[in-house]
Amino acid sequence: MNEVNSFFSLKNTVQSISNEESEQLSNYLLAIDAFSRTTYKSIYVIDYHQQCFDYVSDNPLFLCGHTAQEVKEMGYSFYFKFVVEDDLDLLLKINKAGFDFYERIAVEERPLYTISYDFRLKNNDGNIILVNHKLTPLFINKDGKIWKSFCIVSLSEKQSSGNIKIYKQNESKYWNYDLEGDFWETSESITLTDREKEILYLSIQGLTVGDIARRIFISPDTVKFHRRKLFDKLGVANITEAISFATNNRLL
16 A cells, blocks of 8 residues: 555545635635744645645744755655654554544534644654644535645644644633544643733743742742642643643643
8 A cells, every 4th residue: 555545545535626615725825824934833734635735834843854845745755754653653543533533523613623643753863853733624625525734833842642632613622532442532621820821921931930929929939839730730841841832722
């Protein structure tokens, strides 16, 4: 079997696109390119009809030492070259589980869902980085199939691959995928207190524990107490990871 074909099944292969659906594409990549210039994250677009990458931003995080054009030309072959082998198997499982999930959603609601997961990339120098990958449907065809998806890649705040979650826009819950049990379970979304948000905002500005304590008129020990509770809530080890988690998961 062709390696790339292992990513595609009847559930995520788009057989045809109507003229009306094609009209949705008018200049859409110009908007995506403009957005990519405003973010530190890597952006790319998957086309499930052509089974290729429709767009790749020039942010080096995702490129593994190549140009955006080279990665675009590789398409799905990029995964087989630069994803760590164990994580390639993981991506195939996520691919199947994600499309199984989407198949159970009402067609008109499918663009409201985003799947998030972590995997390892290995560049030409052999350096390995753990990245977070978020995928959101961009266009749906008349059969309800996801035609194009918008993908965002950033550094992960986690310690290992996996961490597969699906979020729905404006929902207070999310779905977590159990790899061993092969099922989705519902969890309540994390919410931050006003004090936790305040400490995160000030930390983003580069303030120390002492600086924050003076700014919000509490003791340094109280700041440390709130930070420890925040780390436990987010499942992170330090303030850098907390900031990354909060921004990646839109908690701020």
